[in-house]
Amino acid sequence: MKMTKIALAMGLATLGISGMAQAELSANIGAASNYVWRGVSQTGDEAAISGGIDYSHDSGVYVGTWASTLGNGNGEELDLYGGYSGEASGIGYDVGVIYYAYPSAADDADFTEIYGSLSYGPVSGGIAYTVDKESGVDENDIYYHLSASFDMGDGWSVGGTVGYYDMEAASSDYSHAQLDVTKSVGDFGDFTFSLSNVFDQDSGSNQDNDLMPFVSWSKSF
Numbered sequence: 001m002k003m004t005k006i007a008l009a010m011g012l013a014t015l016g017i018s019g020m021a022q023a024e025l026s027a028n029i030g031a032a033s034n035y036v037w038r039g040v041s042q043t044g045d046e047a048a049i050s051g052g053i054d055y056s057h058d059s060g061v062y063v064g065t066w067a068s069t070l071g072n073g074n075g076e077e078l079d080l081y082g083g084y085s086g087e088a089s090g091i092g093y094d095v096g097v098i099y100y101a102y103p104s105a106a107d108d109a110d111f112t113e114i115y116g117s118l119s120y121g122p123v124s125g126g127i128a129y130t131v132d133k134e135s136g137v138d139e140n141d142i143y144y145h146l147s148a149s150f151d152m153g154d155g156w157s158v159g160g161t162v163g164y165y166d167m168e169a170a171s172s173d174y175s176h177a178q179l180d181v182t183k184s185v186g187d188f189g190d191f192t193f194s195l196s197n198v199f200d201q202d203s204g205s206n207q208d209n210d211l212m213p214f215v216s217w218s219k220s221f
Contacts, residue, residue, distance in 0.1 A: 075104025
């Protein structure tokens with residue numbers, strides 16, 4: 001992606017050449033029958049392909065970029081992010097900022113969030129706050145989530161997420177839940193079957209509350 005080199009250059013400039021021996025560069029690719037984000041399809045229930053590159057340092061600093069198709073002739077999504085993660089007394093933490101860009105969108109759809117999360121064992125929770133929207137409206141959206149993931153052995157894992165979107169726009173708030181069952185097959189990547197559902201909507205919310213099943217595949221390098 002055209003933004004990858006920029007993100008990597010920012011990370012190298014921040015960390016310094018001397019940190020290269022303690023740095024790690026990774027990449028990922030994926031495909032899904034439906035790109036579902038926070039309980040809502042981003043592709044109009046069409047399939048998507050995606051990929052990204054991440055750069056992390058032993059200090060806890062990381063930067064990365066990720067892109068996905070959006071289906072229905074809606075172009076693509078390009079995310080740029082950076083943050084700091086670590087662990088203290090068995091509690092993991094992660095704080096950062098992410099910019100969501102939609103280069104082919106006809107309107108000003110880009111926006112920026114700051115986020116933070118904590119984790120302990122199989123459980124994690126976090127919050128994301130919208131600090132800027134290119135459209136200039138509804139910049140104070142807040143998303144809360146709580147997740148858990150359990151290793152079932154033999155490459156199987158089961159995870160679940162519940163989230164609540166507190167939207168600045170009147171009567172647009174909603175909650176959602178998702179269940180994921182994943183099978184890891186080594187060099188062939190990870191295959192996941194998911195069920196997602198939106199519920200507890202405000203009267204003005206236009207989110208689809210039908211149960212959405214979808215499958216996805218991902219592989220990291």
